[in-house]
Amino acid sequence: MPDYGLDLEFGIFPTPDASRHHEVLELAQLADVLGLDHVSIQDHPYQAAHLDTWTLLSAIGSRTSQVRLSTNVANLPLRPPVVLAKAAATLDLLTGGRVELGLGAGAFWDGIVAAGGERRTPGESVDALAEAVTVMRAFWAGEPGRFEGEHYATKGLRPGPRPAHDIPIWLGAYRPRMIRLTGRVADGWVPSMAYADPSTLPDLSARLDEAAVTAGRAPRDIRRIYNISGRFGSGSGLFQGGPGDWAEQLTDLAVGLGMCTFILGADEPDVVRRFAEEVVPLARELVAAERGGGQPDEATPTRVAGVPPAVHTVAAQDPSTFTPEQLAVPRHLVEVHDHLRRELEQVRDIVRQVREGHESVGAARSVINTMTMRQNNWTLGAYCESYCRIVTGHHTNEDRGIFPHLVRADPALEPVVTRLHDEHEVIAGLLDGLDRALVALVGDAGHGSTGKRALDGLSDALDALSDSLLAHLSYEEEALHDPLAVHGFG
Incomplete structure (x- = not known):
């Protein structure tokens, strides 16, 4: 089975548990900050416990x-393709082209029927899926409704809106007819390890390649997406050992079996962090070495905390060419960041006191809410509020002052500035998450298993904030050092 040479992508597959909706959202935010590529959600509308x-x-x-x-995969029998196409296009517009659509022909038919869907035979479900793909792609292309099929019709439909980009369609497929359909029409094939272990992949993928060639397509045009699961430990099975074991196994799946996107079923922040920070970089390096380059391919750079590759095109300048006056500007940035790092240590200390029962939740929240990092214009907001206002008299915060100035001075900085602005929002959300974790302790701390979960949730929220904040500050210092030295504040 060939290696198709595609760039590697990684993501998570959290359980959409309604009882843990805050944690699900925070896990997605963590995946974003850590630089993972995908957050993928299963779709079972008849499942009472799911969002x-x-x-x-x-x-x-x-x-x-x-x-x-992405949906992984959308339940087509309960989601009419026109409505599904409109929902996907809308979300794609609102998120700047970040939607990918996984589709399934249907399963758990008793649940589907109970929720108002039509029970279909296996053959009917595949035929309906093929029609749905045609309907949705025509909708996204803005073509007036003319389709007349056995299961769907769009005559007279006025489609819209168009999505921000060509939305890739993944198909969850295992049986021969579905594999053939995937080879003909899909952008991605998404099997799950629970239903197709690695030993079954060569035969399924060969059938997929054959179907693609028969349809006049190149097999590498179909991205191979694999839903995986595991636990970090000392086991010898697939995804049962340490990060190094995981990376080697992912390399075997990528180079040996042609899989190139790996979506990890995970509901714990620590697991997501270890996957993103320890497994993913090593897997990229190993695959690059196996492919003969020894280093990751330049066309597919490793993403750093969600940064698009264009960020890395901003060239650094030799620091020795800057005057002392120029270097004073980025140096002050580091000083402000050091203040934020000291505040983070204060947060850690007060959370420790709460856990040990030496401090009340109310007092902890009061301290945190008065810190620089908790204000609306946190991080370089403090930089602007204290330093920039004194120096320039008109900057009120980064996003409205320094950032536009830097982009005007050097348009190549736009991806950097966009990332920094977005990370401000993400970290503000993580601060909110820490506050919610403190609130969850009220009435629970010290009371059996509920109190322990609340304390563990507080620690998880603090770890998520710490990881994201420290990574952000380090990146900001590196990315803005030369631009601030060269261009100043405006």
């Missing part, structure tokens, strides 16, 4: 800036 998939994806889209959003 609605499209509503959840919309909420995730509003709280993230880079990560792509």
